[in-house]
Amino acid sequence: MSHPQVVTIDRKSAPRIAFSGDQLVEVDLPIGTRVVYPKPPLAGLKDVDAAIRYALNHPDGSPPLYAKLRPGMKVVIAIDDISMPLPPMKRPDVRERVLTIVLELLADHGVEDIEMIIATAFHRRMTADEIKRMVGDRIFDRYYPKRLYNHDAEDPKGLKEIGVTDQGEVVEINKKAAESDLLIYVNLNFVPMNGGNKSVAVGLSGYRSLQAHHNPYVLRKCWSYMDPAKSELATAFARQGKIVHEKLDVFTIETTVNNRMFDKPLEFLAKNEDDWSPAERAAAKALIFTLKKTPQAARQAIFERVPAPYEVTGVFAGATEAVHPKTIERGFEQYLTPVRGQCDILVTGIPFISPYNVNAFLNPLLVQVMAQGYIFNLYRGMPVVRKGGTMIIFHPCTDKFDQVQHASYIEFVHNLLPETRDAVELHKRYEKKFAANPAHIQAYRTGNAYHPAHPFYMWYWGEPGRQHLGRVIVVGADNEYIPKLLGYETARTFAEALEMARQTGPANPEITMLHTAPMLMADVTEG
């Protein structure tokens, strides 16, 4: 018997709704198609503050936080950046709640030398308003900008090498954190790839450390990113994390949220379309119509201004190695839907947001990240689609970039991708030089731009999907050039895309649709 979140399309089934960027499209799936839905949101914790206090006082694999504190000590608190959760959650952000309690505790124990660092690695610096929204007005007013600031992975004096792994990988992290008496990491674990050893070893690191794992060789060995047990990336993080924990006293606080991405009026988007009430059906029609008639800038503004009503489902604290498995387990509890057997054709919408375009447009490189990087990797066990299968995505693939955040992406897409799509060649021939562009580095350090190595990482991120999939077909692209650059084929309609996919698939292909967003993962077993 199949899982309630796996629905098979029959003659009476309603069309499915899929994201196509910041629009919604109706998709008529063939009879027999499996549609995998997200699980309903787990219940949120009734008293989040009490859960935070309990976790700090009853940690795993570590003495309680209060027992580590002494007056006059130097404490650095590292915080996850705005890339999670998506979209940003309603205030108060869980990071604000954790920080409020941790800072009270530090004050009670006479700890005054406190600095808070947003662990951005090569992500863009968060703006003052974004930081304020994340940590709350009180903390912001008291600490920003001198004692609450973004990590700078290009500050020649701001990094410190703390060791080398047994495989010769340099572990270099933020100097303030490296020289602290206690490093507290406040994490928000949105997907199972987040948190754990990734927090300090990646979020607070510089280029020398990132090169050890953010390369096509490591990323090609991840099956999948979302399953740490089968991810070479997680293994590389663990090697660096081991050095971090040998050299520093780290107290990890990880939090999980449920997948309540849409607030009440749009909640139906996460449900099986056959179960919609007449009012919900009408609302869906109205939404599709309105989005179609609204200019792109206004659509983006609408989506950016609606925060998600995520609820906190877990708070875990203590030693990273002891805490993280619990966090992962809670994440799997929310996201995993059992799916039996792989398919030949995977169908999915590409939404308007990714971890790398908060408050910006989802540019073509990020469309690729979402398709072959994130959504392809939303599985445990084995990929949803068979080796050599086809992925059909819905997205306009507009040739548009945020000029501030993604200036280096423009150059990458328009100057380098026409030369080659081969990740190894891009890595060997271009990455080092491109990533040293002083103008882009300055824009990263003093503006709000992603580091110039980041577009390369985004391309490498799609490697598992590129290696595994036979074809990617885009439905609804507004141009031919961008899909071609990305290595995609285009179809005007879903029916046409299906017809194209059938030409290279078996006679009766098995088709599966991943009905995301909200977040879900397929727990795929042999059929």
Place this chain on the structure above:
Amino acid sequence: MPASYFDVDGTLVRTNLVHPTLYYILNQRTPFKSLLKLAKTALRAPELALAEIQDRRIFNEQLFQAYEGMSHDRLMLLADDAFDSVLKKAIYPAARELVARCKSEGHEVVIVSGALDFLMHRLADYLGADCVIANRLEIKDGFATGRLLRPVVAGPEKARLIREHASKNGHDLNECYAYSDSYSDVPMLSVVGHPAAVNPDGKLERLARTYGWPVLTLKKVS
């Protein structure tokens, strides 16, 4: 090896050509002479304003007429003070950082400015730049004539001088970088493979956005 070409006024420093000129005007041999020079220059203000709108090259030539009659010795004598009290204080906080980054990447750093060479050499020494392309006053019998030697460094001429410099020094322009704040420097930005708009004026910012050039601000430190 690539080169990085930097405009100065508004790009690396917040002052413009007028500030050091004013410093020299106010530091003539006697206060009376200073007053006289100031009055003369003030009378020509509308003419200068018009020239600035029309053509940066004409503006430069007219502005530097204020140096007429100053001895070469005095120009040099005051240069250190002019640099310390006008230019050095006006350097944007992140300018040194950016120049240092270019140097550490092995770029030859070249200052390309309509300002006067003796001031630009001091700025280059201070920032660690390797070479200066700047305007030079004509000196006759030890005194400035108020005219500029050819070529006058401004607008499209900057692009030609950059091409010439690159070809002489074996730089592939496609690999080179250029930084400027002003729309009048679009020719200079356009000849290199990696242009960047720094603290740009509105027109340049729009152009940079259109072509996907990085837009930087050096007004704040990282």
